[in-house]
Amino acid sequence: MPDTGFQQVGLKVDRRLTLLENAIKKHQYKKDALLEILHTAQELYGYLDRSLLTYISKLLRLPPSHVYGVATFYNLFKLKKPGAHVVTVCMGTACYVKGAEEIVSTIEKEFNFKRGETTEDGRLSLFVTRCIGACAMAPNAIVDGETIGKATPEEVLKKIRTILEAAKVEAR
């Protein structure tokens, strides 16, 4: 295996790196496995930073701009570190029709940031997604993995505050 990789790009040698290399090996360094590799990398690292992308481009022998182009084309791949807590509001048709926009704008106003962003202190990220498929219970919001069906802005805000408070207490 070509070991041009990790030292050059500044990746730490750890278990995650081994797992990533194994995944790449499993795909026999095939260029067309790029999407699969990016999935694996994001699962392991949480997001795709420059060093990771450089490393993948070297191992798969793909031009860096190609790897970057693919990673930025798909919404799912995150190039920036997401916040410690994540709120995702479904903006599928059913949820939109039933008022998801109000939930999103309420959160935006409350924490003074925009959808797709993370608060300055890195504690909260807000994402919108297109349909999580629980349309019958619309509108839906997911706060740290927990789905709130038939959600109201107040309810979601309350949940976020509880989580942030709990985290604060823990930190102390």
Place this chain on the structure above:
Amino acid sequence: MKPDELRNLAQREAELRKSYRYRINVCCSSGCMPFGALKVLSAFKDAVKELGVEEECYVARTGCIGTCSIAPAVLVEPGDYLYQNVTTDKVKEIVKEHIVNGRPVKEMLYGNEAYFKKQLRIVLRNAGKIDPLRIEDYIAVGGYYALLKALTRMTPEGVIEEVALSGLKGRGGAGFLTGLKWRYVARATGSPKYVIANLDEGDPGVFANRTLAEADPHAIIEGMAIAAYAVGASKGYIYVRSEYPLAVETLKKAIEAARSMGFLGEKIFETVFSFDIELRLGAGAFVAGEETAILASIEGRRAMPRPRPPYPAHSGLWGKPTLINNVETFANVPVILLKGSEWFASIGVKNCTGTKCFSLTGKVNNPGLIEVPMGITLGEVVFEIGGGVPPGRKFKAVQVGGPSGGFLPENLLNLPIDYESLNKAGAIMGSGGIVVLDDTSCMVDTAKFFTEFCVDESCGKCVPCRAGLYKLYKILDGFTRGKGSLEDLNKVEELCEFIKEASLCGLGQTAPNPTLTTLKYFRDEYIAHIVEKKCPAGKCFKNGGGESGVE
């Protein structure tokens, strides 16, 4: 696996099923999961044990039963008793009364018979009645028999002929004749050939494909294997949205199970036919559902569509002949082979046979996953199955076909659901979404919402879609803020025509549909916004009027 082994296994499983007097099916699909379905499942298992009816009552974890509005839903067989909003505290009573005492708990039942009356379940034949993670469950209800039949008693051409005679059309939206597509791939030169099942259902508000994969993954796998045999492919891919973790997990396990049973792999049923399937995950790009974009995505590139010809049938994955069908199309195939093309052709209407799955959502009393025979009218779906709009509200429009489907008004409610009729009215079949709007929805705002969706999802390759849609969105956004003039309506129509006609792929070609149909059927709402600066539904103008100085 040898043919005899399949028969024996099926028999054993069927007997095992019979040995239980009751079967409790707990829906654990994505619709019910967020509302505690798994807890309900284990509560049922505990209750059955506690009350000592383990021997006579089987508790199964199943896929979607179809009634998403009453999540978590539980179905008790025999008799198909459907319990609604089952929480863990209700479990014990249900088991005690229904199973032990044989008296269904009437107060907890979902009393809505009309919901099922007009439905016909072919694709969803097993949904909610088998455990998707147990391949034996699928075999018990006749699974993989169609594959056996195809491989041992039919020629590839014979399979294609049967599918062609059934009149099955692609369920991904465009409605191309499936048999014809298969024939093109079968006749194309080049090897290896590939089969792709499209499960990149990115449409907001549409979850029919996902539910199918969660409820009956083997029907998809079997359909793909049959297709592979028919066209001469040896490798298949299922391209699935990664936003569907449960569907991904279910499919992954189903593929492994099928492999270990020998339905996938080398020399299936001891014939010369070999076929295997790999999962490929999407990563959040609606356009990747487009036929040529899916190829780019599987090849690890940006999912940008390319012009056709060459068609994937001749030059698909890595330039090889490739068959791409929607998962729902594949799920139809085993039934067609088992019951015959004539039977299938007798369902639905002429030129449009069979059934179609829809996710029914929006302002409707009974949202959920439905399957209806082609030719059923929109009115029947919205009012009889869907139970109409919520009390006190007035029906306004129904959208068919996902984000790029048109909105149809009340006077088109007797329109039959088939490809031609929908296209003529400005809607599309799409991948199967029906969204109902009532008088609280503003048509201008809704058109804007869908245009914005398409702006976000445009790949950016061609100018009409990339730049045109964004301008369209800006103009519509202006309308909802008090900007714009009546002349702008003509401009919108001209711009829509350009986007529709000159865009490269289906995304751009259909994206103006919401705008065009709302302009056609609800023009008065646009005029109210522009002239009176008023939103009849009270949705718009919340962010103040127009920019300073602009007339």
Place this chain on the structure above:
Amino acid sequence: MVEENQGLSKMIELTIDDKKVVAKEGDSILKVARENKIYIPALCYLEGVSSFGGCRVCVVEIKGSTRVFASCVTPVSEGMEVITDSERLRRYRKWAIELLLAERPHVCSVCVANGSCELQQLATELGVDHLRVEREWTNYELDLTHERFAYDPNRCILCTRCIRVCDEIEGVHTIDLMFRGKNSKVIFDLDDKWSFAESCTSCGKCSAVCPVGALYVKGKPHSEVKKKELVSFVISRRIEKTIG
């Protein structure tokens, strides 16, 4: 994408604007039309590299079909009847140019490409004398880090000519697109500043083929650079062909 024809291929007959022409099967309508001195306006098309089909300026009608087709990516076929000019086509082409002009702040009077810009020429030719849609005033940062070249994303029309020459002719693939839709942007390596893009060979082909003023050579009149660099580009293409 329309493949370059190799070796012997079947000849077919078709009509373009009522003129009977003979063509190699598999060639694009645009190529065949040009060979027969029939003019079809085009923008993202560049001879010598693969066709992209993005700008939709080269759309034509084909009898028997209600749609329009980008002639640069539509192969000819036997008996095909192509119409290259009609009121409808002119309308569509106009929209394409207008939308491109409105997509980013194309201010000709302060652009290096003023006078040698293909977008500007097409606007004149197709009569786009004003914009019916509001112009976007994007504010991308200029990249002036390279010692010889400059990149102004605000003038980019996303035709991908630079990407295609960089990949197919120079063979380094320094350039690609990032993001998608209206946010698409031409980037070097990992969206690096140009001078930090390791894979770049500074060959200058990208700026030579840029139809607008997005990629350009610093400190020289654009019109002069373009002619000179295009000549060397064509020569390199020829060498490529003889070798490969």
Place this chain on the structure above:
Amino acid sequence: MAKVRLATVWLSGCSGCHMSFLDQDEKLLELADKVELVHSPIADIKDFPENVDITLVEGAVGNEEQLELLKKIRRRTRILIAFGDCAVNGNVTALRNILNEGRENVLKRAYVENTMFNQGVPTQIPRLTERVFALNEVVKVDFYIPGCPPPASLINYVLNEFLDGRIPVLDGKFKYG
């Protein structure tokens, strides 16, 4: 026969289009036979007159006074011509839209940050519009003469066509920039 009432107006622009207008040289004399110049930055007429046949408007709309004036022009003119790139699409004038910083900051940049003497935002000037508009973003425009500036010959051609009762055809005659 009564002379055609012609007006020219200078909004936010560099006056280059008017210079080009003057570059018609001897043809201005021919023009003078046919038109009566009822309003122009080169003539000292305060208010924009009523009942104008043709108005050439140079420049984009950058402040509220211009906005009002343009609306008045529209009301009082039969044929309103966007004269030059700024009027047609904003051009250099509208480059401030890129800054997207709000009108106060634009003024600060011009009168404070980039000056050494007499720093301070003047108070006696018309309020800037939030962004700069091309004419057709505000009023209906009847004809467009692009160019930065449009060549004198083109201006002359367009005016003469209108004077002769024809609608000019710019096919291939104009050029942005």
